[in-house]
Amino acid sequence: MRSKGIFLLLLLGALTAYYVYLPIPDDIEERWKLMVTDSFFRSLSHLADFSEMLGLKDYMGVMMFITFVEGVVPVSDERVHVTEEAFDGVEVLVYEPGQQGGDGELRRAVVYLHGGGWCLGSSRMGPYDLLARQMVIELSAVVVSVEYRLAPEHHFPVPFEDVYRVVKHFLQGQVLAQYHVDPDRVAVSGDSAGGNLAAAVAQQLPQDPGQRVALKAQALLYPVLQPLDLNTPSYQQNQHMPILPKTLMVRFWSEYFTSDKSLFRAMMSNSHNSLESAGLLKFVNWSALLPESFRRPYEYRAPVAESLDPSRTIASIVDPRASPLLVPDSRLRPLPKAYILTCEYDVLRDDGAMYATRLRRAGVEVTHEHYSGGFHGALMFTLWPTDFEIGHRMKDNYIRWLKQNL
Ligand SMILES: *[C@@H]1O[C@H](CO)[C@@H](O)[C@H](O)[C@H]1NC(C)=O
DSSP: HHHHHHHHHHHHHHHHHHHOOOOTTSSSSSSSHHHHHHHHHHHHHHHHHHHHHHHOOHHHHTTTHHHTTTBBOOOOOSSSSEEEEEEEEEEEEEESSSSSSOOOOOEEEEEEEEOOTTSSOTTTBBBHHHHHHHHHHHEEEEEOOOOOOOTTTTTTTHHHHHHHHHHHHHTTTHHHHHHHHEEEEEEEEEHHHHHHHHHHHHHHHHGTTTSSSSSSEEEEEEEEOOOSSSTHHHHTTTTTTSSSOHHHHHHHHHHHSSOOOOHHHHHHHTTOHHHHHHHHHGGHHHHSSSHHHHHOOOOOOOEEOOOOOOOGGGGGGGOOOOGGGGOHHHHHHOOOEEEEEEEEEOOTHHHHHHHHHHHHHHTTTTTEEEEEEETTTTOHHHTTTTTTTTHHHHHHHHOOOOOOOO
């Protein structure tokens, strides 16, 4: 009896150690908390793989559990007024300062796009709700949090188009007036895949002949910006890091475009480039675009490019609405000033760092904040029990930048 108990305890211990323990670099704070947090994500991911294998539910369908666990019903209080609206048919949450009108002064506004690899997440998650409220209170801003449709049910370009429709709708004179928003003080912002959508929207607007109101700023939090080279130093260094291992990021990329698994496999081996995309590799050439300190001891090798069977060529991977790093400099020049946050222990670090270089070279004002002990998604880990000091610091610095630049 007793030995059985001990055996079970040992087994449980071994399993926990297997799941929880992860070699995390020493300079990441609160390592154990991060390991435990990540073990939850990894177990869920294994469960999702298993479920897909058995044909029960597809991988992303199971991963959506995270979104439900963190789900909230955003409610108004004395300081923040929340309404659910449809902007040109797309669901949004509008957060406004509680005291209506007040001094009659026009407010600034942020259109916020949640992360989750275009496949997961919702504006109705605790951390996004909290962030929106904080922005309303500290910036006296109107925050529009967009509930865009998700892949794999809605592949590219649906998520982008939903977001773009919302931004176009909001930037109309009479709509801005209705929310007491100053047309000269509107920003677009988002984290991770939301940062990708934000960057893409900022690029698309100046191309739009009918567009009169321009964005004042874009704030990109550890954004995803290109799928051509999935073997940058940050992908190599951080392929097994918490929250966003390389396999998951590649899975998000491939599912954004297609449910055909052959793209996932090709992307995992960085052999998904066609002769067409090869011409754009110069825009993601990390050996030319990363500052010396970001290159680390990695040798640049351009991804191989083959003439793929046309049925395997996915044209969308070179579409700038999916891959904002792939535009020529002339399309970067008209862009609003940018805030880019990157984390050392994040596969996406070099995407953000390369975009910072390219924007600066094109003459755009850029604030690049790099967190040397940062991990992907940290800014959303601000709620107990998965709250991290670094997440709070990131949030404070991000909101401070908006305060000074919007
Ligand atoms: C990348 O940049 C290096 C210079 O840093 C250059 O030698 C190489 O040809 C470039 N490769 C591509 C594909 O642009």
